[in-house]
Amino acid sequence: MKTYIRHTATTLAVLLGLAGLIAVLYAWHLPPFSSEVQTTDNAYVRGYVTLISPQLSGYVTDVAVKDYETVKAGAVLARLDDRIYRQKVEQANATLASQKAALANSEQQENAANARIGASNAALDSARYARRRAEENWNRIEELSNKGIATQSDREQSRTTFDQAQAAVSQAEANLEVSKQDLQTIIVGRDSLRAAVAGAEASVELAKIDLSNTVITAPRDGAVGEVGVKLGQYVTAGTQLMAVVPHDTWVIANFKETQLAYIEPGQKVEVSVDALKHATLTGRVERFSPAAGSEFSVIKPDNATGNFTKIAQRVPVRIAIDEGQDLAKHLAPGLSVVVRTVVDR
Secondary structure, three states: OOOHHHHHHHHHHHHHHHHHHHHHHHHHOOOHHHHOOEEEEEOEEEEEEEOOOOOOOOEEEEEEEOOEEEEEOEEEEEEEEEHHHHHHHHHHHHHHHHHHHHHHHHHHHHHHHHHHHHHHHHHHHHHHHHHHHHHHHHHHHHHHHOOOOOOOHHHHHHHHHHHHHHHHHHHHHHHHHHHHHHHHHHHHHHHHHHHHHHHHHHHHHHHHHHHHHOEEOOOEEEEEEEOOOOOEEEEEEEEEOOOOOOOOEEEEEEEEHHHHHHHHOOOEEEEEHHHHHHHHEEEEEEOOOOOOOHOOOOOOOOOOOOOOOOOOOOOEEEEEEOOOOOOHHOOOOEEEEEEEOOOOO
């Protein structure tokens, strides 16, 4: 009897050991239970979650949306008090008008300078004519004086008149040069006036941009997350007001490195969604992460230690959900899924 009990216990222990070994081999997909079909429950739905923040500081005068509301691109989400920014636009426009007036005045000064140059040219011509007459009179009086016909007084008066005419020509030439330099000064100064006008126009545009930024709009179609901003709240640039979640979603499946040999881009997969009563959607592998997930963690593991245990690393794999599936519109970032590859025979 004792021998029978001992043999029975031994047999039971052996059977339990075999069962445990078989369970481990099955769980880890080791021979003889290895398969090309790869499965992981370390997978989640991902999407673009856009945090909405203002570029300006001010009091919130309107909150146009509520939690989880669907919005279209360009829809108003919130408004800031715009009184100061409207006045800045008016101020910038006034500065622009002043700079344009200064530029127009410079153009008018150029016209006046050109007129002065014309007058200076006429005065120079007149002075040259007077000098020629004085020179001719001096030559005649000098000839008569040499013959003893003209008096010494007439000779001196004629010479003085000629010298005065010569000085008048020099003065007229100097006045013409001054007029030309005045024109050049106006032309050179106009470049700075044009630059001032361009700067004023840029200031107007910047003021308009600031004014437009008091209206905070949705960057794209999607659903609003929890609205954290309140009416009358003072916010600063960068304050998180809410989030907009577009409808585009995909799946990130973290497969073990030992499974990657059986997965390739374009391969068909099945995605079981926990939130949809484990309904199955189809998709395809898009691409692999360039590194294991541990490489992107803030605190990287240090395996250079005396006691080392090898742990299979996981590599994120991006999976695109096939279009035309009604249940796909219910996917939301953060949901848990189970991914199973499909092997085409």
